[in-house]
Each structure stands twice: as structure tokens, then as C-alpha cells.
Amino acid sequence: EDQVTQSPEALRLQEGESSSLNCSYTVSGLRGLFWYRQDPGKGPEFLFTLYSAGEEKEKERLKATLTKKESFLHITAPKPEDSATYLCAVQGGSQGNLIFGKGTKLSVKP
């Protein structure tokens, strides 16, 4: 069964304190791994797509990496506005739908 596990469930950082979020997955025939950011009361906002092991994507203070079993979202020198829940999702085989993890709730204190 396709599955996504995210850790930690919650992460508190001081402004400027870099860290990483983990997404472990099992899927039959990975078509893509997706990272989203979700603010309270809003829908998920697309950040990155990774398609194959070894691929990396960057956007401002965020960098996503992918191996055959997991993905990391690295946050460098975070700011309070980076506070949100970060969701990881996979798309596998012939499926169109995404399978999501439960997310990591990030809080960045000034």
C-alpha cells in the first residue's frame, strides 16, 4: 500500500536556525513527489515537484531533495513568515491522485 510518513510532526525554530523536514514514502512506481505549504484556513500551496532520485529544487530559503526512499525539505535561515504546515505527497503508478502525509507544523520565532 502506498504510504507517506512525515517527521517531525511539529518543529519550533528560532529565526535564522536552519533545519530539515523529512518525508519517507513507499509507492509503486513513483511518478512524482510534491511539497506543499499550507497556512491555517487555506488550501495547500504548491512549492516543488521532484521526479527522480538525486533531483534537487530550490526556492528562496527552501531546498527539496529526493532519494529512492525519502525526501528532505531544507530550510535555511528561516523567518517568522515561513511558519506554516508543510505537506509532502506522492503520485504513483497509474494513479492521478496524490497521497499525502500528515504534515510538519513549523513555527519560527523571532
Place this chain on the structure above:
Amino acid sequence: DTGVSQNPRHKITKRGQNVTFRCDPISEHNRLYWYRQTLGQGPEFLTYFQNEAQLEKSRLLSDRFSAERPKGSFSTLEIQRTEQGDSAMYLCASQGGRGDQPQHFGDGTRLSIL
């Protein structure tokens, strides 16, 4: 590109009533998805349309749920005889291009059952 639009944003109803939600996808996106999200969980897939054809339905989609996408444009999700367990955020996403392109989400409809 105005993004995915969902209406209403909030819906409060009594148990046993019927409710209908609407989703307007990004124009020219041919794929449309419905997901449900409860507190502390990631979104869970409900159903999927390619143009006007409903191609996939989750086991979560009981017979009280029905979805349509007439003419391959907007979509509606109806829940009949609502139950307490139906309380959740209902999210719509649309996707264009290849089937492995990103799905873009609306801000959802939050359903509360009294």
C-alpha cells in the same frame, strides 16, 4: 490565471440535510480532483475528473456523496443526509498538462455539521 475558486468558504448545516459545494478550476485545466481534510491530517483523495468524465472514486466516497463536472468546466460535490463524520474541509484541485504535473488547490469549503 485566477486560481482555483471554491464556494461557499464555510457551510454550517444540521445533521441529515443535503449540501452542495462548487469548484471552479483554473481555466483550461482538464483534470479536477476533490479531497477531504480533517484537523491534523493531510488531504485524502475522494474523486477525480478528466474533462467531464469521472475516472476514479475513493472507497471514502460513500453512496451519499456524488460529484459532477458538466461540460468539463466547474464541478459540484453533493453530500446527502449529512452525518457528524462529514465535518471536514473539502478541497478542490485542478491540473493541466501531463498527469504528473502539480495539482493546484483552492482554499476549500469548511463543512460543520451541527
